[in-house]
Amino acid sequence: MNAELDALWEQLWGLENRVNQGEPLELTERVRDLLRRAAPTVAISNTEVEAALADVESATVLLRKVRARIHNGSNRIVDALYRMSRLRKKGDIEGARQQMRDVLAVEDVPHYREIAEGQLAGLDELP
Template structure:
């Protein structure tokens, strides 16, 4: 899986959610939102775009999944590396298992799985 480019979506979300800009659903914006929704495992995105409130909720949820997933994985990686440095590979693996227990974004799940796979030869 390639690294998703969420920069355009995150810029849109920042303008709309933080700066209060209106969410104008032209073809480009609809395509961006739908693609991002798919990448973060949001179903029924097309239906959500049928109303202004639904579109705004969709942007909010996609942004939440990207931000929280990134933070969750980054935090877990730091703890995992600390445990690895201490030679505690079981606790290091558990960090990634904990991420996988709650993460829904496929990209973040793949990264966590790769970390687990990288520790298979360790005690």
Template sequence: MSKEIDWDPFRALAQRVLRHGAPLELTDDVRTLLSRTAREVAISDAESALKTNAGALELLSECSRRIQDGSWRLMRALNQMYRHQKTGDFDSARQEMRNVLAVEVVPLYREIAQEQLDDMADEP
């Protein structure tokens, strides 16, 4: 992968704010974290969202949703892909990754799906 992504600080913030109801304090560090995470999950208008607490909270929620939904979608597809590969059904295995690529917006998850698809290029 092109660069290492560490979503642990973002996940900790999301848990404190979205799950436990702590207030979102827009410090410079929090703005930087939200801006970086937004880029990592393909949200282009983060700077405008960070102008208000409501916008920042919405941005936090959307980033969290994209990370969780994409992770779930990719893990499910990888599990199905491996099952198909075990039975020698490489067409179905490849289709699992194509399905992810058709809907996924998070670049990291897209990259993983594409790498899996590329790895199967030589299979029948």
């Protein structure tokens, strides 16, 4: 993962942890900027973001939605990569390809889609 995206997602993780520990979300300009920068990285539209930034409750929902997409997408791609690797080692290249196709069928997060597309391209280059 690139360092900028990693740092952005790390900031979200810290913010969500504080909220989960009972600290209320403060809609400072810094928090608004963080959510505005993070939302496109998980395929959430600017329109949805701006609507969510209208109040603390909807901004908290947005924060949790962003973090859920990161968490779920990460689990999905890691699991698929593991299955793909096992299938490839067994010689089942088509089964390995299907693992990445299955991710692409449901994944919204561009970073995880790029990983799946890259893996699929690599499998397609195999004899």
